[in-house]
Amino acid sequence: MSSTNRIVDNLLNGKKKINPTIIKNIDNKINKLEKNFDDLISINKRKKILVLLKSCLLKNKKDFIKLINLEVFKTLDESLGEFNYSIEFIDYSLKILSQYKFVTLADKNREIFAKSRGIVFAITPYNDPLAGMIRKIAPSIASGSPLIVKTSSYNIKLCKFIDLSLPKEIKKFLKFVYIKKKNNINRIIQNQKIKLITFTGSTEIGLKLNNIKTKHLQKKIFELGGINYAVICDNHNLNNIVNELIIRKIKAAGQACSSINKIFVNKNIKSEFENLIKIKVNQLTCGNINQKNQPDFGPVISNKHYSFLEKLKNKSLKYNRLIVKSKSNGDVKNLYPLIVTESNFDDTIYDKIETFGPLLGISYFNNEKKLFKKISSSEYSLVFYLFSKSKKIINLAKKLDFGSIGINTTKIQSPGSPTGGNNLSGIGREGGIWGFEEFLSTVNYVKEKE
Template sequence: MLYINGTWRTSGEKLDVINPATGEVIESIVTGGAEETEEAIAQATEAFKMWKNTTGVKRSNYLATVVKLMRSRSKELAETITSENGKPLADAEREVISAIDYLEWYAEEAKRLYGDTLPASHPDKHLMVLRQPVGVCAAITPWNFPLSMITRKIAPALAAGCTVVLKPASLTPLSAIKVFECFHEAGLPAGVVNLVIGPAAEIGKVMTASPDVRKITFTGSTRIGKKLMRDAADTVKKVSMELGGHAPFIIFEDADLEEAVTGVLMTKFKNAGQTCISTNRVYVAESIAEEFGALLATKTAELTIGNGMDDGVDVGPLINAGALEKVAAQVEDATENGGKIIAGGKVHSFSGGDGYFYEPTVIQYANEEMQIATEETFGPVAPIFTFQTEEEVIEKANHQEYGLAAYCYTKDLGRGLRMMRELEYGIVGINDLAPIVIQAPFGGIKESGIGKEGGKYGLEEYLEEKFVSIHMK
């Protein structure tokens, strides 16, 4: 369904939403294209005239109402995520909590859009800086976190006084529909939030070309992000891009091996490795590589694969056949270039249906000749590389293109501080497998993105500064 100017659209071309664990059609929904996107932008533009002047307290109250509605529907939201994305229900439940937390955080931040008074250079002047909303924002969200990525973008936009046109991933649109049901029930004024589901290229082209859209916020591949940036340049839009990653996980000889193995398991195999901050390269000190590999392989083999709706499942399916083929091709390439599979290594099938499952896989003796050393995997494969010195692993870990997240395990405080400084990534976890929190900035450097989401930093992305100088006579 589409949601434009406070109204649901129930007629138009249909899109089948597939459960990746079973291959079955969950639901068929109405889609739109260029015409509907243009209408949504027009309605958001009109609504902005009112919404930007709505008090921060009132915007906060709207968001707080959405928080209550989503909390009351937590179970339904989690089941929707699992049915269309495939991740285990426990992980979907955590995503729902995260999505609500972003809304709650920015409901409070809506009251705190402070400006500045500057010291004047002349006694007869008064200088101020106002912070005002950018305008209409076009948000494009991914399938791997189909709920939390929506609220992480929409919540700060609404708190700042912007209006929004959202284009969710066509693979996972049902979560977006559920969120917009809550926006509708909360009574947000017509046109403040709008939902357009349909062909990405067609909708994206309208969003980037429209002079009324003043900001594009996107989470997805670096390739698509670059295209959106090029297209948005014609109207000099503000952009926030959270793009691809290729996270290194570095383990020094003094690290606690049990903790390091747990760190790799959690950062590599959650969501079947389909997150932008998933570990992609495991660098282990040469002196402990064999011991670490054996322990990781044992723990990996204990993970339960299956339909995310079933109890006790650790790893769900990949999102579609293309994702499965990519993972299988990278594993094959790794073995052809000297890698040794010590856990997993093949497509997984079971009686639950025609899903897209790949076994959690560990590859020993990885090297830089393998595709997996430079290309993002987005799947449950952990290649183990070795190193001898701190300087060597820093050089190897700092990917030429990507710079989103990195992890490092060591008991040496000085080394941890050096790694913190030297790793060229927007997010660094030192002995921490879960460095992402609501109040902190999330985003990368280099080709992993521009701009930040989360905390006060995410709010600033939807504001612009206006300098005012008053000459007092």
């Protein structure tokens, strides 16, 4: 057994302890990032750090996939997909560094310099434990911004493995903290050396972070919760549409920011739609991801989240019928099958609460204008999916105030595309040139004409 494999096994079985970062060490980490800040000014240095980061990930590929699989309960295929997605974010940042103009000549005596905003505090989610970190780390380093990272307690072992695996040269610009206490998080945010906060998580926590009082100004990039709707207007390509929506729904056992909360289906195709979704959901299995024969998706992250989903399901079934439920197979904790229930056009569950799990509401409509008026009034404007042949209806969707809109597809994400929401679903963007420029500020440099 290699030393890295031994580290991973010791992390997973609890032999390798992860001690909370004490206040003194938090301050020391930020001070070291400030001390090393100027070393990241060079574009070539940034490229070198990103290449080293990519090399470190590839060297430990099997171990990262194992940690994603066993710590946050993703299938092996999904864990591999997440690892590859992480590498794509590094590649994209390297591409930006090869093409981006950090100095622009505005006129004969005026130059615009693009420069780092300063030290970044990144708070990352559990549902994409590796990609969720790398999609913040890569553009931050590319912009010349050292950063300090706090991840979820649900994937702290993976985070610790990254920390232990990184070359010393990367650690000059990237620090990790292991904290849960609100006061310690507040302390980092209130540190005047922290110039930007990037957070992916719930709207509830995002609002709390936004309201922390500081004595300085900070840039914020918050990707928050979404009440994501999908609308099916006709039966064109319906079989493929249902397949695609189910795949999107069970990604990370429904614990994904792009997951669908509720599907609106044209009443004219109700019977055809329900026959299809029953056939396909009945073929799915939620099961133990730590076995040779992999399930379609694994358990949800915790007992607490399982109980949360049960309460929502019971409330929904008190007023509406069960359409279909997938199979569960295994004796592990928190196996939550995909449960599809009918819901009212307006309801207090799927319209108000992000399920963030394998619980899906279905509603039926016969008036597009009424439906789009309802959708446009949502305060949670993260992602919207529309399936229609009608150009008129597609044009209606383009006017909606959502961060991402998928027309006849759910494949909305890529390292080169901006993601994030509006209103209560967030502020700022991650991904693409737009996400990269969130980490930059500008200097208007003017010389007197000679």
